[in-house]
Amino acid sequence: MAGRGPKGERGEQADKIIAAARRAFATRGYAATSLRAVAQEADVDPGLVTYYFRTKATLLEAVMQPPEAFGAAVATAAEQPLPLRGRAFVQANLRLWEDPVSAEILRSVILTAAQEPAAMQRLRQLFSELVLAVVSHSLPDAERTLRASLIATQMVGLVMNRYIWQVGDIAALPADTVTDLLAPTIQRYLADPLPTT
Amino acid sequence: MAGRGPKGERGEQADKIIAAARRAFATRGYAATSLRAVAQEADVDPGLVTYYFRTKATLLEAVMQPPEAFGAAVATAAEQPLPLRGRAFVQANLRLWEDPVSAEILRSVILTAAQEPAAMQRLRQLFSELVLAVVSHSLPDAERTLRASLIATQMVGLVMNRYIWQVGDIAALPADTVTDLLAPTIQRYLADPLPTT
Numbered sequence: 001m002a003g004r005g006p007k008g009e010r011g012e013q014a015d016k017i018i019a020a021a022r023r024a025f026a027t028r029g030y031a032a033t034s035l036r037a038v039a040q041e042a043d044v045d046p047g048l049v050t051y052y053f054r055t056k057a058t059l060l061e062a063v064m065q066p067p068e069a070f071g072a073a074v075a076t077a078a079e080q081p082l083p084l085r086g087r088a089f090v091q092a093n094l095r096l097w098e099d100p101v102s103a104e105i106l107r108s109v110i111l112t113a114a115q116e117p118a119a120m121q122r123l124r125q126l127f128s129e130l131v132l133a134v135v136s137h138s139l140p141d142a143e144r145t146l147r148a149s150l151i152a153t154q155m156v157g158l159v160m161n162r163y164i165w166q167v168g169d170i171a172a173l174p175a176d177t178v179t180d181l182l183a184p185t186i187q188r189y190l191a192d193p194l195p196t197t
Numbered sequence: 198m199a200g201r202g203p204k205g206e207r208g209e210q211a212d213k214i215i216a217a218a219r220r221a222f223a224t225r226g227y228a229a230t231s232l233r234a235v236a237q238e239a240d241v242d243p244g245l246v247t248y249y250f251r252t253k254a255t256l257l258e259a260v261m262q263p264p265e266a267f268g269a270a271v272a273t274a275a276e277q278p279l280p281l282r283g284r285a286f287v288q289a290n291l292r293l294w295e296d297p298v299s300a301e302i303l304r305s306v307i308l309t310a311a312q313e314p315a316a317m318q319r320l321r322q323l324f325s326e327l328v329l330a331v332v333s334h335s336l337p338d339a340e341r342t343l344r345a346s347l348i349a350t351q352m353v354g355l356v357m358n359r360y361i362w363q364v365g366d367i368a369a370l371p372a373d374t375v376t377d378l379l380a381p382t383i384q385r386y387l388a389d390p391l392p393t394t
Contacts, residue, residue: 027226027312028226028229029225029226032225032229111311111312113362114308114311114361114362115224115308120362120364123362123364124364124365127364127365142366145365145366146366146367148365148366149358149364149365149366149367149368150367150378152354152358152364152365152367153351153354153355153357153358153359153365153367153379154350154351154354154382155354156353156354156357156358157349157350157351157352157353157354157355157357158350158354160350160353160354160357161346161349161350161353162350164311165310165311165317165320167317167320167321167324167346167349168321168324168342168345168346168349168350169339169342169343169345169346170343170346170347170349170350171346177392180392181347181391181392182350184385185351185382185385188381188382194378195374195377195378
């Protein structure tokens with residue numbers, strides 16, 4: 001996150017600007033949103049946005065930062081023994097998405113990325129770092145990235161249906177039931193033999 | 198599709214307008230796009246857009262119409278014996294998405310739906326009709342809709358990663374390899390015992 005000085009100093013104003021940018025980028029799109037529009041949405045002086053973030057690209061970088069708890073939750077899941085890891089990973093993801101604050105951040109990241117190549121590039125990095133962390137490090141690189149990509153397809157589809165679009169039975173079920181239903185799929189992508197490997 | 202008279206009469210102009218609306222809704226969003234902007238994008242007189250589609254809602258309905266081949270492909274997959282149906286369904290979807298014309302239509306439907314509740318409502322109907330058609334009709338309704346919803350999570354996630362965002366190994370693999378990798382997951386959601394059923 002790019003601000004002058006540590007987070008405490010930057011205070012509430014910078015957070016307010018980031019939150020406003022998140023809403024604006026996700027609903028109107030990154031390209032169509034000016035720094036001035038972000039300032040208006042945040043109810044701050046446009047000069048303050050420039051002071052804290054300099055450029056729209058720097059502001060995007062701050063917006064795309066996932067909740068700190070996300071990295072921590074995935075790291076904990078990654079430490080589970082392999083036979084339990086698929087379930088732990090699904091649980092970690094659902095816990096984050098069930099929290100309204102984290103969910104709002106993750107939701108903005110996905111909606112912004114869908115429209116903006118620079119944001120998509122950042123989302124790609126997040127996947128490399130976070131999902132790949134769960135896949136066994138002793139596998140060959142090509143197999144690791146394939147397994148991570150398969151896991152991403154199932155988790156992204158879950159998130160889109162349950163949290164972004166809120167469609168289908170999967171949107172209404174308790175998180176524990178969703179975990180029971182999805183964990184075997186993630187476990188297969190993590191550890192079962194695959195046709196191409 | 199809402200035009201005056203059969204498709205032949207409406208001719209190229211209406212198709213041109215629909216294609217332009219598709220691009221505009223998907224990139225700028227439905228709410229932010231005026232009928233005038235669609236006319237400009239289509240390079241036709243604004244009066245022609247109103248003549249063919251009357252309202253933006255009618256135009257949205259036309260835009261959200263999936264390619265005819267999509268319904269036909271899913272119907273064919275639905276006729277396969279249950280043990281082969283998961284694979285047939287994945288194949289039918291991939292074949293549509295590998296075709297640039299169908300892919301562009303499906304892509305617009307998904308991007309527009311992500312931003313616009315009316316379009317999301319239409320996408321919900323599409324899923325009810327198309328995915329549900331694949332699930333065994335002899336099952337209780339609650340189980341049928343749950344299985345359809347699970348299939349939707351995997352297929353939507355595949356489409357987002359491979360075709361919309363084009364991220365990860367799944368975006369680069371041949372369609373046949375993707376079918377081999379995903380078919381067992383869809384088959385499980387179609388036919389295997391589930392923890393909640």
